[in-house]
Amino acid sequence: MSSKQPKYEFVSSAKLPTRLGEFKIHGFVEASGQEHVALSYGSWKEGDVVPIRIHSECLTGDSLFSTRCDCGFQLEKAMQNIVDNGYGVLLYLRQEGRGIGLLNKIRAYNLQDSGMDTVEANEHLGFDADLRSYDICKLMLDTLNIKRVELMTNNPKKLAALEALGIDVVSRRPIDHGITKDNKQYLKTKTEKLGHAFDPHVFK
Numbered sequence: 001m002s003s004k005q006p007k008y009e010f011v012s013s014a015k016l017p018t019r020l021g022e023f024k025i026h027g028f029v030e031a032s033g034q035e036h037v038a039l040s041y042g043s044w045k046e047g048d049v050v051p052i053r054i055h056s057e058c059l060t061g062d063s064l065f066s067t068r069c070d071c072g073f074q075l076e077k078a079m080q081n082i083v084d085n086g087y088g089v090l091l092y093l094r095q096e097g098r099g100i101g102l103l104n105k106i107r108a109y110n111l112q113d114s115g116m117d118t119v120e121a122n123e124h125l126g127f128d129a130d131l132r133s134y135d136i137c138k139l140m141l142d143t144l145n146i147k148r149v150e151l152m153t154n155n156p157k158k159l160a161a162l163e164a165l166g167i168d169v170v171s172r173r174p175i176d177h178g179i180t181k182d183n184k185q186y187l188k189t190k191t192e193k194l195g196h197a198f199d200p201h202v203f204k
Helices: 059-063 071-085 102-113 118-124 136-143 156-164 184-194
Strands: 008-018 021-030 035-041 049-056 088-093 148-152 168-173
Touching (some): 008 136, 021 136, 035 136, 049 071, 049 168, 059 071, 071 088, 102 118
Parallel strands (some): 049 148, 148 168
Antiparallel strands (some): 008 021, 035 088
């Protein structure tokens, strides 16, 4: 019998009251020690189509109210959509800065202040434009007994990643929320260089 540590592991769950409603928080850990959480709201039956959002951690947007990105706006909108729907799940992955980490994201911001776009800045620092992995989502959704989803995203790579993991993505729900004068160019770059599905009219 192998004693090898599982690549991803479920840890525990607990109630999480929020100002939007009472969620349940579920903790997961990678073999590397990186921790992730899922927030579930309401209940569903096996086979139901469950609205979900895969959200990558963004300290500056989620917690510090930055308008350089749309992350915090999308996080709040996704949670509100889930509550309004009566059930759903937010998968919160600790992949700051599209996988480069917080301090490297600050370095990238500094380069953006000097005129680079978000992709150019990451590449200048020696990183790919997007280093994120979504493999842990399979364990998260299996743990929560979810096989079929409506995915709240503008990023087609997330949809493709779930489908590659065997998750039935029944539909995609756009979440183009939180566009500001400070992030409009950033979102335009994500659309043109990373394939995000924003409606072009929002950049005019």
